[in-house]
Amino acid sequence: MTKIDATDMLYRDLNNRIHTLADRGEKHIELRNVCGQKFIGDALKGDVKIDIYGIPGNDLAAFMDGPEIEVHSNGQDGIGNTMNAGKVIVHGHAGDVIGYAMRGGKIFVRGDVGYRVGIHMKSYKDNVPYIVIGGCASNFFGEYMAGGVMVLLGINGDDSPIAGDYVGSGMHGGVMYIRGDIEDRYLGREVKKLELDAEDHRRLSELVREYCAHFGCDYDEIMAKKFIKLAPKSHRPYGNLYAH
Amino acid sequence: MSTPGVMATQVPPEFTVEINERKCVRCKRCTTECGFEALTYSREYDAIVADDAKCVACHRCVTMCPKHAIRVTDNSLAYKANANFSDIHRKNILKQAETGGILLTAMGCDRDYPVLWDHILIDACQVTNPSIDPLREPMELRTYIGRKPDCLEFDPDSDPLKLKTELAPNLKLDVPVVFGGMSYGSVSYPVHKSLMLAAERCGTFMNTGEGGLHRDFYRHKDHVIVQCASGRFGVHEEYLNAGAAIEIKIGQGAKPGIGGHLPGEKVSEDVSKTRMIPAGTDALSPAPHHDIYSIEDLSQLIYALKEATRYRKPVGVKVAAVHNIAAICSGIVRAGADYISIDGFRGGTGAAPRVIRDNVGIPIELALAAVDDRLRQEGIRNQTSLICGGGIRQSSDVIKAIALGADAVMIGTSALVALGCRVCQKCNTGKCSWGIATQNPRLTARLDPEEGAQRLTNLLNAWSHETQEVLGALGVNAIESLRGSRERLRGVGLDEKTLEILGIKPAGR
Numbered sequence: 235m236t237k238i239d240a241t242d243m244l245y246r247d248l249n250n251r252i253h254t255l256a257d258r259g260e261k262h263i264e265l266r267n268v269c270g271q272k273f274i275g276d277a278l279k280g281d282v283k284i285d286i287y288g289i290p291g292n293d294l295a296a297f298m299d300g301p302e303i304e305v306h307s308n309g310q311d312g313i314g315n316t317m318n319a320g321k322v323i324v325h326g327h328a329g330d331v332i333g334y335a336m337r338g339g340k341i342f343v344r345g346d347v348g349y350r351v352g353i354h355m356k357s358y359k360d361n362v363p364y365i366v367i368g369g370c371a372s373n374f375f376g377e378y379m380a381g382g383v384m385v386l387l388g389i390n391g392d393d394s395p396i397a398g399d400y401v402g403s404g405m406h407g408g409v410m411y412i413r414g415d416i417e418d419r420y421l422g423r424e425v426k427k428l429e430l431d432a433e434d435h436r437r438l439s440e441l442v443r444e445y446c447a448h449f450g451c452d453y454d455e456i457m458a459k460k461f462i463k464l465a466p467k468s469h470r471p472y473g474n475l476y477a478h
Numbered sequence: 479m480s481t482p483g484v485m486a487t488q489v490p491p492e493f494t495v496e497i498n499e500r501k502c503v504r505c506k507r508c509t510t511e512c513g514f515e516a517l518t519y520s521r522e523y524d525a526i527v528a529d530d531a532k533c534v535a536c537h538r539c540v541t542m543c544p545k546h547a548i549r550v551t552d553n554s555l556a557y558k559a560n561a562n563f564s565d566i567h568r569k570n571i572l573k574q575a576e577t578g579g580i581l582l583t584a585m586g587c588d589r590d591y592p593v594l595w596d597h598i599l600i601d602a603c604q605v606t607n608p609s610i611d612p613l614r615e616p617m618e619l620r621t622y623i624g625r626k627p628d629c630l631e632f633d634p635d636s637d638p639l640k641l642k643t644e645l646a647p648n649l650k651l652d653v654p655v656v657f658g659g660m661s662y663g664s665v666s667y668p669v670h671k672s673l674m675l676a677a678e679r680c681g682t683f684m685n686t687g688e689g690g691l692h693r694d695f696y697r698h699k700d701h702v703i704v705q706c707a708s709g710r711f712g713v714h715e716e717y718l719n720a721g722a723a724i725e726i727k728i729g730q731g732a733k734p735g736i737g738g739h740l741p742g743e744k745v746s747e748d749v750s751k752t753r754m755i756p757a758g759t760d761a762l763s764p765a766p767h768h769d770i771y772s773i774e775d776l777s778q779l780i781y782a783l784k785e786a787t788r789y790r791k792p793v794g795v796k797v798a799a800v801h802n803i804a805a806i807c808s809g810i811v812r813a814g815a816d817y818i819s820i821d822g823f824r825g826g827t828g829a830a831p832r833v834i835r836d837n838v839g840i841p842i843e844l845a846l847a848a849v850d851d852r853l854r855q856e857g858i859r860n861q862t863s864l865i866c867g868g869g870i871r872q873s874s875d876v877i878k879a880i881a882l883g884a885d886a887v888m889i890g891t892s893a894l895v896a897l898g899c900r901v902c903q904k905c906n907t908g909k910c911s912w913g914i915a916t917q918n919p920r921l922t923a924r925l926d927p928e929e930g931a932q933r934l935t936n937l938l939n940a941w942s943h944e945t946q947e948v949l950g951a952l953g954v955n956a957i958e959s960l961r962g963s964r965e966r967l968r969g970v971g972l973d974e975k976t977l978e979i980l981g982i983k984p985a986g987r
Contacts, residue, residue: 249785272778277715277786293769293782299715312769315782318714331769335710337754353768354709358754378764380755407759470742470760476831477579478907 235262245271256282275303295322314341323448336363343367344449350374357381366445373398380407385441387413395420402464406471410464411438424471428463485576489569493535494553495528501547502526508539508548513911513921536902538911581832584905586732586824586869586891589836594843595875599985601966602951609953612946618956619942621885623863624648624792624816647792649723651886652681653942654957655876658867658888659705661687663740663749664828666922669914672897672930677701680938688727690752696720709763711753723792724783731825731868733834734798738763744908746917777813792816799823799845804852811862819888820845822868826891828915829906842868847980850883850962873944883962896937897930
C-alpha cells in the first residue's frame, strides 16, 4: 500500500502520482488530506483500490475502467462520469450528475444526491451499470436513462419526497427501484410504475446486501419497506414525432 | 395531444420518373438498385413501373441503367403561382396536417440564403510583386492544429540551440482540409473506412462523429479524431486514447442547440456494438452535455479528457455558429481548448428538424471573421486553432476561409458527394441507394472503400493543386502565410456592415 498526502497538491500532480503508481502495479493507494482535487481515478484501469480521506473534487472516476474507489466522506459532482467498469463507494453525500452516461460498474452513495443522477446511464450486453443511493435524490433522477439499474432507498429521509420532480424524464431503458412510493406528479411522462417480480427482487436484494456490507446497515430493516419499480413506457419514446 | 391516424396523402410526388420503353431491355437492374423501392417490374405489362411518390432523385437508377433509359425530372405540378405561399410551403403544411409531426430532413440548409464565399474575390500579383510558379517552386500546404506557445525560449548555452519552451501536442496536416464528424450509424462502415484510408494517404484526419470507432478501425487511429458528444456513445478509455485528438461536440451547424436522434432502424448489430447500446433502440443524444452548463464546466470536461489521455493529445471543441459565437469562442479558448471547430448554419446532418436546419445559426463566413477578430483583439489567437466548416464546396472556399482567419477547414457533404452522394437529403430514412447513409448490408456493399478512398484522395489532391495555383498567383509560398491575410480578399455586392464584419474592402478599393 502507498500513502499520498495530498495537502496543497495540484490535481495534475496528484493524478500523475496515482497513474505512475498504478502503472507500476501498485494495488492499494491511500490518499490523505484530499481537498477538492478533480479527476481522481480518471480513465484509470486495472484492479487498483484507492481509499480517499478528505473530499475529492468533481469528475471522480470519470471514464474509469476497473478500479475501486472508496471515499470516506462526501463526494462532489460528476462521480463516475462515463464510467465503464469498477466501483465507487461514497460514505457521505454526493452532488449532481452522478453516473452520467455510465455504462458499467457500481456506485454506492450512503447519503443524499443532487440533480440528474444516473442521467443517460446505458447498458450493453454484459455491461450493466448500477447506482444505489441510500438517501434521497433531487430533480431529474434517471433522466434520459437508457439502461442499467438504479436503487433509491430514502433512508433517514424526513417527510419530504424521496426524489424531486421529473423522475425518469425521457427514460427509454433500464429500471429503477424506489423504496416506498413516489406520487405520480413527480414522475416524467415516459415512465410507468410497476410491481417488482421475482427477478427484480433477486437483483434488488443483491444490491441492497452489497450496500449494507459497505456501510454496515441492517438489510432486513431496509427491505421491510415496500419498493416500487419504475420502467420506461417505450424504448422509442420519440418514434412518432416526425413527418418526412 | 392525440396521435392522428394514417391518412391518404395529398402531397404530390416531388419527381417524375420516366422509363423509355424502347431503350429499356427489361434487365430489371433498376428495381434492385433503388433503395427506396420506387421501381418494380410488372410481369403483366412486361415493363418497369415507377412509383413517383417514392422517388427521391438520388439518381442511382439513372446512373446504373446500362441503356440510359431512365429520366428523373421535377414534377412540375402547376400550383397557382404565389410568391408568398410557395409550393414548398403548401406541401409542408399538407404533410404536417396529415401527420402532426416535426418535419424531418437531412444534409445542409437548401434555402437560398446568400453564400458569402461567392461574394468574395481573391487577389493576385501583377508587375510590382512576382507571382510564384507552384509547379516548379516549393509550395507548402502543411499546417498544424493545436495550441501554440506565447513565446519561444531557448537554452543559450546549448549547441545546437535547444528549445526550452514545452510545446503542446499538435496535429500535423499535410493539406488544410479535414473530414468533419460523421458518425458510424448515420453513415455506413465503408464510408468510415474510405474516409480513414483517404485521411491516411493525404496526411490529414477523419472525425468519428459521435457514434464511436469500430474495432476494425483502431489500427488507423493516427489519422482519426475521436468525438465525445452528449450521448457519450462508444466513449471509453480505450477509445479516447485511440484517437490522434479528441473533440468535444457541443453543437453542429445544421442543428445548433438540439440533440441528436439516431432512429432505431439505423442501429444495426454492428452499430450497436460500436455505440455500445442495444440494437434497434433509438440512440438519443441530449441537447446539452449535462455535465456542461458553463464555460467552467466545459473546462472541466476538457481537462477530464486531457487527464484521461495524460495530456498527450489536443482536445478540441466543436460548436455551431450562432449569434454570439465570438464571445463563446473566447470562452472556449480560455476553457483550454486546443482547437475549435466552428460549423456554419449550412453544415450537413444525418437528420434534423427542418425548422432548425433552415432557420437557426449564422453563416460560417461571418462567424469565422468575428471569432478570428475577437481572439486577436484579446491576444489569445495563438492559444487555439480554428477549423471551420458548413458549406465548403470547392478549393476557393478553402482558400477564402484561410485568408479570413481559419487554420483549416472541415468537409462533410463534399466528401460524401465525392463518394457518390447526390444530396437528395434523405439520410434520415436509412435507405440511401448509394450505400452511404444506410446500414442495410445490401446497400452498403455498393460502396467499395478502396475506390471510395481513391475518390476522396483525388478530390483532396485536386484541391491541393488548385490551392497551390492560387497561392502562387498571390505570391505566397505557404498556406500558413495566407492565414488571416484579409487584405488579399475583396468583396463584391456586399453591404458596408457585412464588409466591416468580414474585415475586407470592397472590390475597387
